[in-house]
Amino acid sequence: MSEEEKKTQNVESGVSDDNDNSHRRRRRRVVQNLKCPLCESGVKHVSYKDIFQLKKFTSVRGKIISSEKSGLCHRHQKQLRQAIKRARFMALLPYVADE
Incomplete structure (x- = not known):
């Protein structure tokens, strides 16, 4: 079998020799300039209570x-x-969600 016949046979069977990732899309990270809600409200310390x-x-x-x-x-x-x-730790909040 020649190289061209192997490639056509692989293409017909769905097998690709190339590592072509063109079908994959990259996720774009959306950068948001958010202001800290605790800084804006004037909170200086976060309490566990x-x-x-x-x-x-x-x-x-x-x-x-x-x-x-x-x-x-x-x-x-x-x-x-x-x-x-x-x-x-003090059981005020659960470690996992309630079912």
């Missing part, structure tokens, strides 16, 4: 939302993470 505020920054499954999605600055994201972990 304020579970209603902490629930705003957790997903439906109970995970902590990233700062890219929530728009928090580094300082408030760090305080929020620590407050959520403390609230979970």
Whole structure:
């Protein structure tokens, strides 16, 4: 069999010799210039006791939302993470979502 016959046979069978990833699309990251909602409201410290505020920054499954999605600055994201972990340890917040 010649090279051309092999290629046509592979094309007909759906097998490709080339590693062509042209069918894949890259996801573009949407960059949003969000202002930190806690900085704008004047919050200086995030408390583990304020579970209603902490629930705003957790997903439906109970995970902590990233700062890219929530728009928090580094300082408030760090305080929020620590407050959520403390609230979970004291059983004020669940570790996982309720079924």
